[in-house]
Amino acid sequence: MxxxxxxxxxxxxxxxxxxxxxxxxxxxxxxxxxVVNVYTSRVVNRSTGDPFxxxxxxxxPQRQNSLGSGVIVSRDGVIVTNNHVIEGMTxxxxxxxxxxxxSAKVLLTDxxxxxxxxxxxxxxxxxxxxxxxSDAAEVGxxxxxxxxxxxxxxxxxxxxxxxxARTAVSIxxxxxxxxxxxxxxxxxxxxxxxxxxxxxxxxxxxxYSRSGGxxxxxxxxxxxxxxxxxxxxxxxxxxxxPWVGATTETVTADLARALKLDRPIGAIxxxxxxxxxxxxxxxxxGDVVVEIGGQPVFDxxxxxxxxxxxxxxxKAPIVFLRNGARVTGEIVFALPPDLPAxxxxxxxxxxxxxxxTLANLSPRFAEEIGLNPLLGGVVVTDVAQGSYAWRSRLRRxxxxxxxxxxxxxxxADLQREISRPATAWEIEVxxxxxxxxxxxxx
Numbered sequence: 001m002x003x004x005x006x007x008x009x010x011x012x013x014x015x016x017x018x019x020x021x022x023x024x025x026x027x028x029x030x031x032x033x034x035v036v037n038v039y040t041s042r043v044v045n046r047s048t049g050d051p052f053x054x055x056x057x058x059x060x061p062q063r064q065n066s067l068g069s070g071v072i073v074s075r076d077g078v079i080v081t082n083n084h085v086i087e088g089m090t091x092x093x094x095x096x097x098x099x100x101x102x103s104a105k106v107l108l109t110d111x112x113x114x115x116x117x118x119x120x121x122x123x124x125x126x127x128x129x130x131x132x133x134s135d136a137a138e139v140g141x142x143x144x145x146x147x148x149x150x151x152x153x154x155x156x157x158x159x160x161x162x163x164x165a166r167t168a169v170s171i172x173x174x175x176x177x178x179x180x181x182x183x184x185x186x187x188x189x190x191x192x193x194x195x196x197x198x199x200x201x202x203x204x205x206x207x208y209s210r211s212g213g214x215x216x217x218x219x220x221x222x223x224x225x226x227x228x229x230x231x232x233x234x235x236x237x238x239x240x241x242p243w244v245g246a247t248t249e250t251v252t253a254d255l256a257r258a259l260k261l262d263r264p265i266g267a268i269x270x271x272x273x274x275x276x277x278x279x280x281x282x283x284x285x286g287d288v289v290v291e292i293g294g295q296p297v298f299d300x301x302x303x304x305x306x307x308x309x310x311x312x313x314x315k316a317p318i319v320f321l322r323n324g325a326r327v328t329g330e331i332v333f334a335l336p337p338d339l340p341a342x343x344x345x346x347x348x349x350x351x352x353x354x355x356x357t358l359a360n361l362s363p364r365f366a367e368e369i370g371l372n373p374l375l376g377g378v379v380v381t382d383v384a385q386g387s388y389a390w391r392s393r394l395r396r397x398x399x400x401x402x403x404x405x406x407x408x409x410x411x412a413d414l415q416r417e418i419s420r421p422a423t424a425w426e427i428e429v430x431x432x433x434x435x436x437x438x439x440x441x442x
Contacts, residue, residue, distance in 0.1 A: 147191025245276020
């Protein structure tokens with residue numbers, strides 16, 4: 001908001017009937033101008049493949065429209081919204097609360113968190129929301145959701161924080177959400193979840209509903225994660241987050257019994273990247289991380305979130321369990337290595353990988369595309385539609401392990417092997433869920 005930051009009020013229940021009748025109107029009046037409508041569109045070419053039928057059945061170029069909400073987070077017109085609101089769209093228009101319209105420029109998109117950062121040029125300072133500390137939020141806190149549900153216009157609903165650190169929600173790669181019973185409906189995506197100080201606690205992103213309407217189970221991306229994405233957009237040069245530097249698994253009830261823990265909590269560490277953040281903190285394979293920076297780690301997704309919202313170079317205390325005993329250390333947050341170099345190439349020639357684009361899989365690139373950062377090797381980044389590889393269902397994200405039984409550790413290795421004269425090929429592919437051998441010409 002404009003002006004000086006408000007002093008947070010102490011948490012307490014209403015003391016009398018007069019307090020129960022108090023209104024949220026002053027908070028809404030100050031916060032609502034910073035919540036905008038986001039209208040998007042694109043032209044798609046629909047065709048039956050036959051010009052005669054296209055003519056009579058009304059197919060051809062058609063405009064698709066979508067709508068959502070957004071939040072102004074700086075006076076110079078920086079806006080945060082959901083990535084799914086603008087994804088694939090060619091025209092983005094922002095409508096302010098006073099009905100002025102502006103074209104928006106995309107500064108950054110992050111499918112992993114389902115966030116996008118836009119900017120408009122209003123030519124004057126705009127009202128904006130300050131950030132609340134989502135780590136300080138508690139279950140039962142009153143919150144307000146502001147957005148444009150169903151395109152009916154700006155709407156405010158209220159509720160409480162129903163749960164924190166929700167991780168079993170398949171919305172984005174960073175599974176860590178604030179759950180609220182404030183009504184969130186289609187069109188609210190990208191809108192504001194604010195606290196009673198009028199500060200941005202989260203960005204509304206999804207609802208759990210079988211009907212499409214609000215059932216009192218809505219989810220918002222915490223402000224800590226939102227701030228990290230916005231900071232990356234302001235720095236430029238793309239988005240890179242600190243990483244764990246290990247494979248981890250959520251401690252289930254069965255694992256807890258096997259490890260002789262009193263309850264299932266934390267993330268058990270599997271393979272470690274030599275010199276990675278966890279390895280340098282003294283964590284070993286089989287240890288269970290239960291706390292970082294004074295914040296609890298409930299599961300593997302929480303661990304990834306706690307690390308991912310930090311700044312590279314920052315330090316924090318870490319607590320982990322080893323053989324049932326608590327061990328403390330210090331973790332230094334760092335970006336995943338960007339080596340080997342990506343070396344992205346599109347192959348061509350008389351072989352099955354003609355039209356396939358490949359890259360070396362560094363830990364940083366693996367994090368970007370949602371793969372295990374410890375894998376390494378060669379990954380498919382694109383496959384030309386209609387190519388032999390496409391028809392054979394080779395897809396982005398698959399790793400190629402060997403060609404004609406020769407292991408390939410880099411794109412250069414693979415290009416050398418696939419270019420050798422041959423009448424038959426045997427290509428080993430890791431599809432993520434299983435490894436298959438692709439035999440051609442035999």
